[in-house]
Structures are given as structure tokens and as C-alpha cells.
Amino acid sequence: MSETVASTRSAETDSGPVSGAEVILENVGKRYPGQQQPAVGDLSMTINAGEIVMLVGPSGCGKTTTLKMINRLIEPTSGRIMLGGEDIIKANGDELRRRIGYVIQAGGLFPHMTVEANVKLVPNMLGWDKKKTATRTEELLDLVGLDPKVYRSRYPKELSGGQQQRVGVARALAADPPVLLMDEPFGAVDPITRQRLQDELLRIQKELRKTIIIVTHDFDEAVKLGDRIAIFRQGGEIVQYDTPEEILASPADDFVESFVGAGATLRQLTLVRVKDVPLDMPVTARIGEDKQEIARRAMQEGARDVVVVDERNRPLRWVDLRELEGSGKLAAGEDNKLKVIGEGATLNDALDTMLVSSHSSAIVVGRGNQIVGRVNVDIITNAIALLRSARNGANDDLDEMPDHDSSTRPSGARRVTR
Amino acid sequence: MTVDGSVTERPNEAVVADAPEMDQEPRRIKRKLPKSLFIQPVLILLALAGFLIWRANATLTTVQERTLGYSSIKAETIEHLKLTFAAAVIVLAIAIPLGIALTRKKLRRVATPVTFVANIGQAAPAIGLFVLLAIALQVGFWTSVLALCAYAMLPVLANTIVGLRGVDQRLVEAGRGQGMSAMAVLFRVELPLAVPVMLTGVRTALVLLVGTATLATFIDGGGLGVLITTGINLFQPKLLVSGALIVGLLALTVDWLGRLFEELFRPKGL
Ligand SMILES: Nc1ncnc2c1ncn2[C@@H]1O[C@H](COP(=O)(O)OP(=O)(O)OP(=O)(O)O)[C@@H](O)[C@H]1O
Ligand SMILES: [Mg+2]
Numbered sequence: 151m152s153e154t155v156a157s158t159r160s161a162e163t164d165s166g167p168v169s170g171a172e173v174i175l176e177n178v179g180k181r182y183p184g185q186q187q188p189a190v191g192d193l194s195m196t197i198n199a200g201e202i203v204m205l206v207g208p209s210g211c212g213k214t215t216t217l218k219m220i221n222r223l224i225e226p227t228s229g230r231i232m233l234g235g236e237d238i239i240k241a242n243g244d245e246l247r248r249r250i251g252y253v254i255q256a257g258g259l260f261p262h263m264t265v266e267a268n269v270k271l272v273p274n275m276l277g278w279d280k281k282k283t284a285t286r287t288e289e290l291l292d293l294v295g296l297d298p299k300v301y302r303s304r305y306p307k308e309l310s311g312g313q314q315q316r317v318g319v320a321r322a323l324a325a326d327p328p329v330l331l332m333d334e335p336f337g338a339v340d341p342i343t344r345q346r347l348q349d350e351l352l353r354i355q356k357e358l359r360k361t362i363i364i365v366t367h368d369f370d371e372a373v374k375l376g377d378r379i380a381i382f383r384q385g386g387e388i389v390q391y392d393t394p395e396e397i398l399a400s401p402a403d404d405f406v407e408s409f410v411g412a413g414a415t416l417r418q419l420t421l422v423r424v425k426d427v428p429l430d431m432p433v434t435a436r437i438g439e440d441k442q443e444i445a446r447r448a449m450q451e452g453a454r455d456v457v458v459v460d461e462r463n464r465p466l467r468w469v470d471l472r473e474l475e476g477s478g479k480l481a482a483g484e485d486n487k488l489k490v491i492g493e494g495a496t497l498n499d500a501l502d503t504m505l506v507s508s509h510s511s512a513i514v515v516g517r518g519n520q521i522v523g524r525v526n527v528d529i530i531t532n533a534i535a536l537l538r539s540a541r542n543g544a545n546d547d548l549d550e551m552p553d554h555d556s557s558t559r560p561s562g563a564r565r566v567t568r
Numbered sequence: 569m570t571v572d573g574s575v576t577e578r579p580n581e582a583v584v585a586d587a588p589e590m591d592q593e594p595r596r597i598k599r600k601l602p603k604s605l606f607i608q609p610v611l612i613l614l615a616l617a618g619f620l621i622w623r624a625n626a627t628l629t630t631v632q633e634r635t636l637g638y639s640s641i642k643a644e645t646i647e648h649l650k651l652t653f654a655a656a657v658i659v660l661a662i663a664i665p666l667g668i669a670l671t672r673k674k675l676r677r678v679a680t681p682v683t684f685v686a687n688i689g690q691a692a693p694a695i696g697l698f699v700l701l702a703i704a705l706q707v708g709f710w711t712s713v714l715a716l717c718a719y720a721m722l723p724v725l726a727n728t729i730v731g732l733r734g735v736d737q738r739l740v741e742a743g744r745g746q747g748m749s750a751m752a753v754l755f756r757v758e759l760p761l762a763v764p765v766m767l768t769g770v771r772t773a774l775v776l777l778v779g780t781a782t783l784a785t786f787i788d789g790g791g792l793g794v795l796i797t798t799g800i801n802l803f804q805p806k807l808l809v810s811g812a813l814i815v816g817l818l819a820l821t822v823d824w825l826g827r828l829f830e831e832l833f834r835p836k837g838l
Binding site: 221223244245246247248249252254255256258259260261262263264271272275305306307308321322331 | 738739741744749761836837
């Protein structure tokens, strides 16, 4: 087990104080009755307070079992689990679980209870007074980006999948538990919503610094979210438990290597944020501007297309030079081809977004959804070159690199663990 | 709140331009009562009015006058309802807790044999059940209630089991995962979610009971069955049809009340 101090992301200067607790598993095992092999054999790991640890591994390797042993939804058959110095086996199971947040796929919201009732569940069980609970509910809905006024009295069915998942997170955080357990939390939402939820989880974590343990099938997600990743093999055996950087740079063995998959350099794009690379600024135009004037500006910059923005600099749509032929003013139109990402998105997210964009680039928006630039193929290529020189040829996978030509779509090689 | 850029002040709009159709908000649920719920009572009232008009204008023999007198019809109807509701209360008090118990982990395995027994109760010819019990015990009201109970147990028991089994196990787990006790999960998650299916079972049982309670008259249990048996014995089609009509209207009314109840007590948000 590596003893490195908290990795780069949790060490960021502007994050809040750690409110999480340390979780230690000591020789933990689980054998289901009537089963030859134990689901988890003999597992020991330390999860540092305030870190996000991702559990990844093939199906049936014991990830869920491990996670549920931490809140004793599943009772371990051997070993010891310590939570902030307390042996959890001695605690009352129901009381223990009220102190540990638990999020499952699709949120697991109770369909017959409103958003508010779902979030209030644990505070009510803990006997909080009405006012404190109400304030907390509002605070939490705000925290997960849902306007309490709009969503408080809705039923889960009246929410989109992503919104349900947010409420699931709010409910788990309600009583401010030091530890959060999440079992494939973003498995049931579309890729773009997933990316957004991941970004939000990171934002929330930056503020709260809980100890968060997440089971995932998506290695990219593990690299993006994890301060550390634990790679499991059948029987709950940990093959490697380290920072994403370390796992990508030096996989422990062939098993991890196969898990990390081809194109480890490409995966490292998940470690770079959009705000950390120099962005390109597209030519912008406003509705009502003279077409010829816009075209002239674009030509000067050598651009073939222009981003239409609104009065607050929020991007609306792309316009081709061809559409700017003739005279007259730029009219409002459908704004369906534009792909935007936040500054906190990873280059991997940017690449994903670009690949589905008709303009091979992703517009980056900052505060208030204002345009701050764009990521294009050159920027990604440069980042890859930098990452590769940083790795110093330690793991040569040159042939996995996309050509500098934008028509190469490396997506096929990127997600191996799905 | 910190804004690291990936999430703007309006996180919901951050990617709106991007994939509007993917994470769109579904419509808000509006509850509407089905039309048939309004038609049914109208039809019942029309039929009842028809009967009353016929009764007021028909030329009847003295026997018929006596049997179809308002006061005796009223007394028989009340007796009929007493039979029905006594049986219903007992059935609910037994079948629902039993159904709950049979869906708990420890008893799950005996659910099939128990449902099988309940099945026999219903599959047996109802009249046979009444007569057998009358021979074994005695004739009268409570023996009739007992026979009715055996007959109406199955729909409530079966629907309680089916309703509870139909609850998404992930929700049960989510409840336990939040620290709810097994009891709390049962009362606050499982039962509310099973309510629609359970209520359908209760309604079915009630309708069955109203119909079957006509047999009580054979073992001196009272009820509207007396109209029908008198009609048959004395070959008086007017009595027979009147009895059948009143029982039918009663059953339809109970069914309607049941439906109304189901609509009103279906948990919101489903
Ligand atoms: N309740 C149970 N009874 C018996 N065996 C079980 C039970 N739950 C899980 N197992 C077994 O234990 C092993 C580990 O299961 P677990 O659910 O922890 O896997 P996992 O890593 O979460 O897999 P997945 O990625 O598919 O969710 C599997 O072989 C599974 O069949
Ligand atoms: Mg699992």
C-alpha cells in the first residue's frame, strides 16, 4: 500500500477542511452460506480520511460485497472494520447506517415520497427538530444543484435520471455523515449527464472532503474521480491500490495492465483539466450583427466557422462561413449543434464531447455559462505530447496515439472496461 | 459555493445546448379519476330507480307483498351487509398480517404451501363449504361468517404477497442502507408501495363476499339469499329476480366504493 500523502487533487489549496473519517479493513472476509469460494477472501486496506477511493474490477469480484460490509448491510464473516477508530461490528447496524451515506444506482429514491421527504428521512430518524431539518434540506438541494423551490415537492418520477441521482446524493449527505458509500452511482445515466454528475461530485467533495468509496465499472470514471483506485480480482483480492497516476504509469501486473487497457496515455487525459491547458478562442458573433462584417472577422482569423453568443456571452450555436454569404444581419436560429463543457471537465471529457460535435471542437464555458474558449484537436494533441514526454517513454504505446488529423477517432480503443 | 468552472451557477443549464433530449425533465404527474368511476354509480342508481318504480306499480300477491315489503328488504339487506363486513374484517385481520409474514425472509419458503391451502378454501364449492361447516358446528350467522372468511381469504392473501413481492428490492435495500429498521422499511416503504395491489385484492374479496353471502340463508345465516330461495321454492320469478337484482346492485356498489378507495389511497408519485 502506498503511503504517499493525499494525491494532487485532494491537496488543492482552496478546498475545505476534511470532514471524512478513516476507514480501515483488516483481514475482512465474507463467505455466503452454501458457497465454495468466499466472495471476499482476506481483504485489508486503509482508506484515508477525506479521500475518494474507487473500487474497480471484473463483475462478481466482490466490490459490492466489500462496500456493503462497511455499512453492514452484509455482515462480514471474518476480520474487522474500523471507522474513525471505532470497531463497526460492535455498533448497532441501523444506527451505524444512519452515520454512513449510501447511494445506489439510479438514486434508489422512494417513489411515493417527495424529494423533500426522501432527503429528510435520516434527519427525522435521528430526531432532528423540524426547523433544522428544513434548513438542511434546502441547503442540500442547493448543494447538488437543484432549486429547492422547484424540486422540493416533486416526486422522483417527475425528475430526470440525473436529477434523481442528485437527490440520491443529497439524501445520503443529509445527516452530514463522515463516510459516503456509492455503488455504481452513475451507471444508469447517459454519458453526458454522467460527466456532469461526476464534475459535481468533485465540486461537492472539494468543499466537504468526506471519505467516499465508490464502486464503478468505468475505469475512466475511476481515474477521473479517484484519489486512489483499488483494482480487485476475483474473491475480493486487491491487485493494486494506488493513485490513478501511479496505476496508469506503472500497472502492477498483466491483470492491471489489461484493466487499464490500451492507450494508457489517452487515459491520462482524464488527469488533465480543461482549465489547466491554454485554450483557443473562436471568433464570436451576436445576433443582429452584419453578416459581411462577421465574415470578414472570421476570414482574418482564418476561421471557417463562428460561434454565435447571446448578450451575456453565452454560446448559442455554430455558424459556417457559407451561411454568412450575402448581405443582411445575422438571424436567430436553431442552436442544436453546439457542444459545451465546463472548465473543470477533463480533457478526456472534452475529447468525448468533440467526437460527437459536428465542429470537432468543444466550447468551454465558465461562470454564468459564458464562453471562455474552446478545446480543439491541436490542444488535445499537445497535451498528449506533453504527457508522453512526462512519462518519458516508460510505457510506450505510440501506436495507440491518434493521428494529428482530426478524422481519427480513437474512441474504440478507449473504453475497455465497459 | 466554489465554482471550479465545470459547474456554473446554473448547473442544469451548463450543457443545455448540448443534449437537450437526453436528460430532459419528465412531465409532472397529474392525477385524474378514470371515467368509469363516474359512470358506475349512475348506472347503479338508474337500475335501483327502475326497480323501485316497478315495485311501486307491480301487482303482487300477498306472499310477494310480504317478502318484497320495504321493511323486510331493508332488514335483509342490513343482515347481508353485516355478514359481508363481519367476514371482511376477519379476512383483513388475518390475511394481511399473514401475507406480510409470508414475505419476510424467515417464512418466505412456506408462502407456497400456505397459499395452496387458501386456494383450496376458494376452489371448494361455496355451498359445500357452508353445509360442511353447518354440520361440523351449527347453523347460524357466525358459521356463515366463517364459511365466507374461508372463501374470501385467498384474494387478500395472494394480493398482499404479490404486492409486497413486487416492491423493488433495491428500494428495500436503499431503506436499510439509510439506517431504517426492518419494521420502518415495511411500514414506510414496502406496504405503501404494495397498497394498490393489496386494495385490488380487498375489493375482489368484498365483491365475492357480497355474492356468496346469499348462500348464508341455506344454513339459517340470514341475508338477501332468502328472496332468491323463496323465489325458487315457491316458483316466484318476481322474488327471484328482485333478490338477484338487489344483490347485484349491492356488489356493484361495493365494487365502486372499492375503486374509489383505490384511486384515493394509491400513493402519490407512482
Ligand atoms: N446474497 C448472496 N448470496 C450468495 N452469493 C452472493 C450474494 N451476493 C453476492 N454473491 C456472490 O459473491 C460474489 C461477489 O459479488 P459482488 O456482488 O460483491 O460482486 P461485484 O464485484 O459487485 O460484481 P458486479 O460488478 O457484477 O456488481 C459473486 O460471485 C456473487 O455471485
Ligand atoms: Mg456490484
